Amino acid sequence: AQSVTQLGSHVSVSEGALVLLRCNYSSSVPPYLFWYVQYPNQGLQLLLKYTSAATLVKGINGFEAEFKKSETSFHLTKPSAHMSDAAEYFCAVSGPDSSYKLIFGSGTRLLVRP
Amino acid sequence: EAGVVQSPRYKIIEKKQPVAFWCNPISGHNTLYWYLQNLGQGPELLIRYENEEAVDDSQLPKDRFSAERLKGVDSTLKIQPAELGDSAVYLCASSSGGAAFNEQFFGPGTRLTVL
Numbered sequence: 001a002q003s004v005t006q007l008g009s010h011v012s013v014s015e016g017a018l019v020l021l022r023c024n025y026s027s028s029v030p031p032y033l034f035w036y037v038q039y040p041n042q043g044l045q046l047l048l049k050y051t052s053a054a055t056l057v058k059g060i061n062g063f064e065a066e067f068k069k070s071e072t073s074f075h076l077t078k079p080s081a082h083m084s085d086a087a088e089y090f091c092a093v094s095g096p097d098s099s100y101k102l103i104f105g106s107g108t109r110l111l112v113r114p
Numbered sequence: 115e116a117g118v119v120q121s122p123r124y125k126i127i128e129k130k131q132p133v134a135f136w137c138n139p140i141s142g143h144n145t146l147y148w149y150l151q152n153l154g155q156g157p158e159l160l161i162r163y164e165n166e167e168a169v170d171d172s173q174l175p176k177d178r179f180s181a182e183r184l185k186g187v188d189s190t191l192k193i194q195p196a197e198l199g200d201s202a203v204y205l206c207a208s209s210s211g212g213a214a215f216n217e218q219f220f221g222p223g224t225r226l227t228v229l
Contacts, residue, residue, distance in 0.1 A: 009154070046219075049215065049217070
């Protein structure tokens with residue numbers, strides 16, 4: 001069965017610092033991978049997705065993620081954190097192992113210090 | 115373009131009472147999803163509709179949960195009777211197709227508290 005592990009339920013960075021949110025997946029075949037962001041009292045919004053094209057995926061708000069098959073990882077990065085980036089971030093996987101259902105990780109809350 | 119609309123946004127009920135949540139997807143989206151999100155967790159799929167047909171309801175607790183999507187547009191999710199453990203956020207999402215790589219657009223959710 002497919003699954004997603006997000007390391008660190010909370011990550012704290014200073015404004016202007018690098019953001020790195022970790023995501024590892026398990027799948028018998030290369031899956032589709034997604035990063036969603038959830039602001040307080042709002043629904044989830046897609047940041048970016050990997051669908052077997054380029055391994056480096058660029059998303060909205062300056063975020064990007066790199067698919068590394070050898071490490072079964074899809075970590076999310078942003079060179080310089082902004083206060084408005086403070087939110088909950090979810091990594092998700094979909095593929096034949098999950099009958100193409102979207103399987104979410106437990107989320108990482110990003111805190112940005114001024 | 116209007117997003118996914120859900121109502122109510124908040125609901126507080128006593129256990130054993132019934133409750134219903136309503137969702138209006140993005141216009142033209144034929145695929146609709148209901149998710150359950152417990153505190154500190156990611157969303158978990160309850161049911162997926164393709165137009166008016168429920169194509170995946172394997173995670174829906176059918177003894178107390180029911181859903182419908184009449185005419186393939188709006189959808190209602192019902193719990194009867196509610197239990198304390200049902201306290202959570204219920205999210206509705208829609209997409210333009212059921213393919214795994216399609217972006218799902220989420221509503222703001224309904225936060226249910228069962229006392």
